[in-house]
Amino acid sequence: xxxxxxxxxxxxxxxxxxxxxxxxxxxxxxxxxxxxxxxxxxxxxxxxxxxxxxxxxxxxxxxxxxxxxxxxxxxxxxxxxxxxxxxxxxxxxxxxxxxxxxxxxxxxxxxxxxxxxxxxxxxxxxxxxxxxxxxxxxxxxxxxxxxxxxxxxxxxxxxxxxxxxxxxxxxxxxxxxxxxxxxxxxxxxxxxxxxxxxxxxxxxxxxxxxxxxxxxxxxxxxxxxxxxxxxxxxxxxxxxxxxxxxxxxxxxxxxxxxxxxxxxxxxxxxxxxxxxxxxxxxxxxxxxxxxxxxxxxxxxxxxxxxxxxxxxxxxxxxxxxxxxxxxxxxxxxxxxxxxxxxxxxxxxxxxxxxxxxxxxxxxxxxxxxxxxxxxxxxxxxxxxxxxxxx
Amino acid sequence: xxxxxxxxxxxxxxxxxxxxxxxxxxxxxxxxxxxxxxxxxxxxxxxxxxxxxxxxxxxxxxxxxxxxxxxxxxxxxxxxxxxxxxxxxxxxxxxxxxxxxxxxxxxxxxxxxxxxxxxxxxxxxxxxxxxxxxxxxxxxxxxxxxxxxxxxxxxxxxxxxxxxxxxxxxxxxxxxxxxxxxxxxxxxxxxxxxxxxxxxxxxxxxxxxxxxxxxxxxxxxxxxxxxxxxxxxxxxxxxxxxxxxxxxxxxxxxxxxxxxxxxxxxxxxxxxxxxxxxxxxxxxxxxxxxxxxxxxxxxxxxxxxxxxxxxxxxxxxxxxxxxxxxxxxxxxxxxxxxxxxxxxxxxxxxxxxxxxxxxxxxxxxxxxxxxxxxxxxxxxxxxxxxxxxxxxxxxxxxxxxxxxxxxxxxxxxxxxxxxxxxxxxxxxxxxxxxxx
Numbered sequence: 027x028x029x030x031x032x033x034x035x036x037x038x039x040x041x042x043x044x045x046x047x048x049x050x051x052x053x054x055x056x057x058x059x060x061x062x063x064x065x066x067x068x069x070x071x072x073x074x075x076x077x078x079x080x081x082x083x084x085x086x087x088x089x090x091x092x093x094x095x096x097x098x099x100x101x102x103x104x105x106x107x108x109x110x111x112x113x114x115x116x117x118x119x120x121x122x123x124x125x126x127x128x129x130x131x132x133x134x135x136x137x138x139x140x141x142x143x144x145x146x147x148x149x150x151x152x153x154x155x156x157x158x159x160x161x162x163x164x165x166x167x168x169x170x171x172x173x174x175x176x177x178x179x180x181x182x183x184x185x186x187x188x189x190x191x192x193x194x195x196x197x198x199x200x201x202x203x204x205x206x207x208x209x210x211x212x213x214x215x216x217x218x219x220x221x222x223x224x225x226x227x228x229x230x231x232x233x234x235x236x237x238x239x240x241x242x243x244x245x246x247x248x249x250x251x252x253x254x255x256x257x258x259x260x261x262x263x264x265x266x267x268x269x270x271x272x273x274x275x276x277x278x279x280x281x282x283x284x285x286x287x288x289x290x291x292x293x294x295x296x297x298x299x300x301x302x303x304x305x306x307x308x309x310x311x312x313x314x315x316x317x318x319x320x321x322x323x324x325x326x327x328x329x330x331x332x333x334x335x336x337x338x339x340x341x342x343x344x345x346x347x348x349x350x351x352x353x354x355x356x357x358x359x360x361x362x363x364x365x366x367x368x369x370x371x372x373x374x375x376x377x378x379x380x381x382x383x384x385x386x387x388x389x390x391x392x393x394x395x396x397x398x399x400x401x402x403x404x405x406x407x408x409x410x411x412x413x414x415x416x
Numbered sequence: 417x418x419x420x421x422x423x424x425x426x427x428x429x430x431x432x433x434x435x436x437x438x439x440x441x442x443x444x445x446x447x448x449x450x451x452x453x454x455x456x457x458x459x460x461x462x463x464x465x466x467x468x469x470x471x472x473x474x475x476x477x478x479x480x481x482x483x484x485x486x487x488x489x490x491x492x493x494x495x496x497x498x499x500x501x502x503x504x505x506x507x508x509x510x511x512x513x514x515x516x517x518x519x520x521x522x523x524x525x526x527x528x529x530x531x532x533x534x535x536x537x538x539x540x541x542x543x544x545x546x547x548x549x550x551x552x553x554x555x556x557x558x559x560x561x562x563x564x565x566x567x568x569x570x571x572x573x574x575x576x577x578x579x580x581x582x583x584x585x586x587x588x589x590x591x592x593x594x595x596x597x598x599x600x601x602x603x604x605x606x607x608x609x610x611x612x613x614x615x616x617x618x619x620x621x622x623x624x625x626x627x628x629x630x631x632x633x634x635x636x637x638x639x640x641x642x643x644x645x646x647x648x649x650x651x652x653x654x655x656x657x658x659x660x661x662x663x664x665x666x667x668x669x670x671x672x673x674x675x676x677x678x679x680x681x682x683x684x685x686x687x688x689x690x691x692x693x694x695x696x697x698x699x700x701x702x703x704x705x706x707x708x709x710x711x712x713x714x715x716x717x718x719x720x721x722x723x724x725x726x727x728x729x730x731x732x733x734x735x736x737x738x739x740x741x742x743x744x745x746x747x748x749x750x751x752x753x754x755x756x757x758x759x760x761x762x763x764x765x766x767x768x769x770x771x772x773x774x775x776x777x778x779x780x781x782x783x784x785x786x787x788x789x790x791x792x793x794x795x796x797x798x799x800x801x802x803x804x805x806x807x808x809x810x811x812x813x814x815x816x817x818x819x820x821x822x823x824x825x826x827x828x829x830x831x832x833x834x835x836x837x838x839x840x841x842x843x844x845x846x847x848x849x850x851x852x
Contacts, residue, residue, distance in 0.1 A: 032633040032636070057629065075682055076682040077658075077661050079664055079665065159809070163783060168762065168766070168768075170685075170767050171680075172680075172690070172701045172703050173701050174769075176699075177770065178772070179773065181771050182771050183612050185608050186602075186608050192692070194678060195678045195680065196599075196600035196610055197596070197656075198654055198658065203656075207622065211625050212810070214625060214628035214629060218632050221632070221636075222438065227811040227812055228811045231808055232783075235807035238777050238804075240618075242614070243506070245509075245778070246484050249801060249803075250484050251487070260608055260609035261609075261611070265489050266491050271588070274606070282589060282592045288495075353584040356593060358592065358593055359670040361668055361669060363662075369578075372575055372649075374649055374652070386664045388659075389659060392645065392653045393650075394645075396643075397639050398633060
């Protein structure tokens with residue numbers, strides 16, 4: 027940890043309590059920036075969201091808050107009062123970046139005007155991360171993880187082959203995460219710009235727009251083919267329904283493998299693999315080396331592959347399949363990651379000291395650099411923990 | 417094929433010009449292909465970097481081959497066995513604002529050309545299977561000899577060390593490995609996971625961010641860096657609090673009826689779901705987090721009587737009786753047009769929204785239209801086409817959308833003559849010999 031962290035000189039004020047603005051602050055804090063999270067006296071709303079540490083429930087024990095606020099400082103201020111506004115003003119005067127989650131109506135009610143703040147502090151970078159952006163007919167509408175993924179387009183593509191079942195919400199706050207990473211990229215661009223021009227900028231990020239361009243094939247199929255893709259169980263939504271790509275294994279776990287019958291090399295590898303378990307049956311017959319022949323017998327192939335996975339466990343399927351050059355993916359649960367030999371060989375997880383509560387493992391930084399390192403992994407702050415220093 | 421075709425003079429209106437934006441003046445020797453790499457370097461090209469996409473005529477990039485063509489509806493497994501590499505819409509979307517050159521790295525002259533290009537570049541990017549760059553001798557040490565203070569970004573599924581380093585991956589495999597598929601679905605059912613390569617997008621975004629961090633750091637310190645981004649690790653960082661439930665509380669999600677579909681455990685909400693609307697496969701999402709939301713929703717639905725039902729008296733009651741509650745909500749939504757119901761509910765202050773498809777985003781959504789997220793550019797083979805813009809508005813900075821994606825080898829003449837200083841007759845000879 028002797029290497030310098032790249033953001034050690036940056037001072038950031040965070041005015042956000044949703045995972046988008048908080049994740050943005052976490053990206054900076056994780057690389058050494060000083061992030062002061064400004065919270066109301068009763069604590070940020072994110073402290074009141076579960077899950078909680080077992081046996082504890084309070085503003086300092088929300089695992090939601092822990093996850094999104096690691097390495098930050100907590101300073102309390104009520105922005106509805108003169109003293110709170112004064113504290114924000116003093117923090118902004120000294121800051122490089124302000125992160126805001128306020129929608130336009132909230133800004134007006136708080137008497138906050140980003141254009142005026144920008145004029146008063148020309149080097150300041152203001153990153154606004156809101157559900158719909160600061161402009162446009164929906165700027166003051168309500169959103170949430172589910173509603174953002176619905177309006178933005180990703181949700182339409184996620185669910186089951188049975189279209190009587192509604193589209194199903196993917197887990198982990200991904201609409202907020204998508205807004206956060208775009209906000210981070212935009213903030214980095216403006217930091218680079220400021221090195222050249224000396225001036226900050228206001229950056230306006232919309233979670234809705236970030237989701238609307240994070241649908242992979244969804245938009246291109248509309249742009250070019252005027253086709254609407256159809257959701258399919260745990261595989262790509264496409265203009266037509268395709269064959270299943272997840273397979274249950276002997277231990278009840280699933281693996282992902284897309285059967286690409288058109289490519290000869292993976293086909294041969296698959297047949298040899300199944301044959302090594304004595305289960306390939308007539309797939310070894312020479313006619314099956316013809317693409318058209320096996321394509322016409324797709325359901326037979328599918329049935330044999332399904333039977334094959336049902337007699338080996340998922341870890342065997344993953345290791346043996348990958349050993350034969352096949353892109354098999356094991357569908358891991360969160361707790362299984364903690365004992366993953368590859369992740370542990372890379373020292374991916376970091377230990378975070380939570381004092382009396384204990385020391386717990388967190389995901390490490392999502393990027394590694396030879397020239398500099400992440401900040402030492404720190405915990406989220408207690409409510410008002412850094413009031414004295416403010 | 418004749419040499420003339422391999423190194424054409426620039427087409428009218430498509431000659432590379434100086435770029436604008438915070439990254440203007442930064443040149444990338446870009447070996448990226450497929451989804452992750454192409455999306456990662458696209459961001460830098462959009463904001464002024466000169467991204468020179470290096471391609472191999474013997475191994476055409478997948479987005480050039482996938483059958484996303486104007487006027488044709490084919491699933492992406494049904495590609496043309498002998499496709500026109502300049503017709504692919506996905507390539508156009510992924511590689512706009514980039515230059516494109518071809519080179520055969522199996523020939524020593526081809527490797528020498530790439531060495532020269534790296535000498536003239538300050539960033540090198542790649543997302544090959546591990547070992548490919550090493551086979552060409554293009555290690556970070558070698559790149560530093562060619563271009564001091566170079567930034568070398570390596571993008572992969574599992575990272576450039578560890579027992580799974582050489583394992584194959586693409587979006588769905590990454591989503592499986594990192595836990596994102598497992599945490600998405602209905603209890604007691606197989607995971608529904610993701611209907612697209614979400615982690616191709618997210619890994620690309622993290623790779624763009626890592627490149628910007630490295631560029632910023634180099635501006636401050638003068639030092640370059642090697643970057644290793646594992647898509648699986650980036651995905652684990654996106655799992656959210658459920659990861660800490662495993663590591664802090666020892667929760668074993670595998671042993672439970674988990675995940676919980678459209679009724680997430682946190683934050684508390686009910687009704688919270690995706691409800692049928694009028695029309696074929698049309699749906700509306702509704703999320704009510706507290707009493708005020710419940711009152712506003714039932715008033716907007718003109719069903720205030722639901723508030724007198726003891727099963728729905730408090731938020732905890734509504735969560736406990738979510739099946740009965742959802743049936744009441746669905747009885748109302750299924751007669752409603754989803755867009756009209758969204759207007760009605762949002763107008764009443766309820767958190768709700770149509771499950772929009774790509775047609776809705778492009779043809780109906782007034783917010784996206786107001787902010788101008790999509791834009792059009794012409795292309796010599798494809799014609800006019802629509803593109804996904806960058807979702808960010810700045811006080812001053814603007815993306816520089818100067819050109820649609822390069823034809824295969826379109827910028828050979830320009831790059832080899834203007835940037836590397838090769839004489840025209842040598843370029844012609846290299847084209848004849850298939851080196852470029």
